[in-house]
Amino acid sequence: MTSSDLQGLCPTPFLQESSFPVTGGFVPGRFCMPISELQNLTCCLPCPTTQWTYSDGFDDRTEIANWVNVAALLLSCYLILSFLVLPVKYTHRHYLSVCLTLGVLFMELAFIVPLAAKPDQCFNDITPNDMQTSGVCAISGAFLLFGGWAVVIWVFCRALALHLQICWEVIPGNKFFYGALAFGWIVPIVGLTLTLSLTGVSFRFGDVCHINHKNALQAFWGPLLAFAALAMVLQFITIGYCIHVYVKSLLDDSTSTNNSSQAPTYSGSFRTLTAKQTMRRVKRVIQLQWRGAFIVVVIIAEVVFFAVVFVSMDNSSQVNEQLLEKASPWLACLVAEGGDKNKCLSYAKDLVKPEGVVLAVLIVLGLSGFWCLVFLGRWSMTEGWREFFRARLHRKNEFVSADARHLSNDPRTYEMLSGTGPQVDIRSPDRALSPNPRAFTTPEPDAKQDSFGSTRTYVNPLSSYSYPRAPSQQMDWNARVAQAMKGDGKGFDSEIYPG
Template sequence: MTSSKNGLCPSPFLQESLFSNATGYIGGRFCQSVGGVSCCLPCPLQDWRYPDNVTSKTNAAGWLAVALLPFQAWLLLTYLVVPVKYTNRQYITVCFTLAIICLQVAFIIPLGTKPQQCHDEITPNDMYTDISCAFSGAVLLFGGIAVVTWSLLRTIALHLQVCWEVIIGPVFMWCSATTGIGVPVLITALMLHYTGVSYRFGGVCHINSPNSMGDYWIPIMVFSGLALLIQFITMGYCIHIYIRSLFDPDPTSTNNSGLPSYQGSVRTMTARQAYKRIHRVIKLQWRSMALVMTILANVIYFFVVFVQLNNSLALTEANRVNAEPWLFCLLEKKNPKECTSEAQLVGIAEAKLVAMVVLLAVANLWNIVFTVRWSMVEGWISLYRSRFIERVEFVSVDARSRPRPTVTHDYEMLDPRQHAKSPEPFVEVRTPSPVVYGSNLPKEVDYGMDASYTRPTMSFSSPRPPSSSQNNGANSYGWDVTSSFARSNSRSNSQMSHHTYVNGR
């Protein structure tokens, strides 16, 4: 700051007319007209409003994102190489994880680029004057709308499975992919064109105040509201089914034999079956439900904080009255640290601002908490054992490249390690030679032995001997040979006398 830039304005304020209005984010200046002259606070405004080195606190959120990034990389790699039986992965989970990573990367970019927040002494940089601002702001806002969109899609999928018993198939997958990618891209493009991003606090660019409600925050809140509504409907349906199952008058709606019992009503049976089905689905999806609820709660908090920030910095008469004690204190003492108490009515509290930045940076922590499970570690252990630990296998000797033996009825099980290391004879384990068992069969078999008949416990009928009415036009076995193409039996009754019925057989 030089004295020539103060102009007609008292220190520490700078005269706005001495600066160019061609580049930088002009709307980010904090200026007030005094005696017909527009006087502005130096950039960045956060150093005057929050003098306790708030920049270092916001940068600490970026380092938290760096510390959590390897866990997200490990999670994506697990989805890629570990079998699905260990991870229960699906495209919604993978895309949601990628959206969370976008929020994380936005806070990592400034740590490497170390951007300059101000274009000149009173004007902050925006996406047109700083490339780091353009990337960090676009990635942050794309990740925010993508997280909300995939949360809504995940909630819809769970609702269809629980409440409507719909099997999620390829049609839903392609519709979800189109919506989950197309909607965030469209909203981000409209936001960048009509609103834009700039440095408002910290090293990450955030959405500007003008037009931000219509092209970004309202779509986010609509999607969040729909997701919460569907989530509550699903939970209400689960509670309803659970209560119905508690009022079942017959706790044992099925007996031990597996056959249905008709003592209870059909309505009661349906409630118990629905409860068992829902219990299985919730057991698999409770992590998703908890994750969605947590993320949506954070999104609502972000929305409230940003709206309060925009309203507190708007050029209104109420804000001017609230800011006057703070501005007069700066005129008198020229030190922002001595005017901290007067600055409480300007903007939002420092604790609330830092909390919002930290929650944005560590949003992926919730994904780790609710997604990572012990079965994923078991999957890695199983993968390591199957790929890198030598397995001892026994193979047939016929697999070797040598002439086939003359005797083919004997088989050998060989150790492949001996084949690879030593030319000595193999250790062979041969199967016993086939034995003819025909000679050990009994010479005579009595097929006429009587056998007792045991009536089954759950039988609903019993065998009956042939009645006389069944013998009209029928042979001794109870069926009419003239009604089929079978040849008649000409054997005498004396030849068939040795056949007897035992208990109706």
């Protein structure tokens, strides 16, 4: 069909809706209006609608957010690889940090998939694509929703863990670990399933699919903002408690707590701690957890900013009588100017959010990866990677004896020779060989000749300390004594060796 056939009886630049039967795409995403003069005629703006409400090149500028997410993805991958490969002394990794970074990574993939696939936003000239007619839309929308859920849930878990440690002196253990893992991943999966089944995603603005308007508040935005608000409340309570403890420690002039070396006088309850002792405990926790506290505040601020802007844009884009009445000057301008949108942008600015705000929302989402590296990464990771590659590229040779190269089949040559120290014959490890045989040769009974030809007579010792006896007793070691030691098979014979 030609453009004139598609336009039908509608004025330029509108297209007649009856020329586009419903065969697919997101039909509620059409911007259509009935013509009052002809009640059976409905005219629609060409897809995508954003090309009529924003200046030229808007879609190209939204790709800036995609490239920001590419850089953020590289940083997130670096962080994840550091957690997986490097020792914990370089990364100080924690499952809360690892899972939060994974959630951010999923959200970044939502912007990278369209950048690589270059999807078509429109199913036909007036209908945008949705997750049922575009695989790229389904994948990018699923990544965005799942990543958003995961980020908020793991931020909530981190805020809860910090609150328990500081305010209640409860160290999260194995129960919290397994509970957080189950809660942190099951909730996003369930949330994604409900959102896609009840609401779905479609191309709203840019190349990334966003959640549709129907049931969006009940299925996605409401629960998501509830967890974000709860995390923020926990964080504010924790901060307020820290301020309270600090002020109380300043007012505490008790001499019993001025000495930091004095042990606290409490038994099993932190409530008996004095103000300064409590302040020292809180200070230690904050020194270890300040990065997690900051990233909780930053991520929640991003989520709230995105939710407020997007919900406002979603509500303002729903075609109804109020919107058509508000948009009548802009629509009349488009008809009068023959479809020249640039001359009518001044009328459209009250209908949509400013372009700068929309771009800021998309870019802020991409900055989540940068915040993860700033607050969860450490400079010691660089040293860890340096040691990692140094250990593999510059392996040290194993120690090899200089005499090992001259080994032969003669077992008498299996020796380690030294110019000054004793020479050990590995054929008889109990025997030491030395230029000084009297110093290093172990004598044998019955005056046997040693390996150097010298002869030494075995002298029966006058005293032996191998058995308990009175210090004044002197006994010779003879066969009778040896037989007595074998008497009962358990030790010395008390009848022969009294005392």
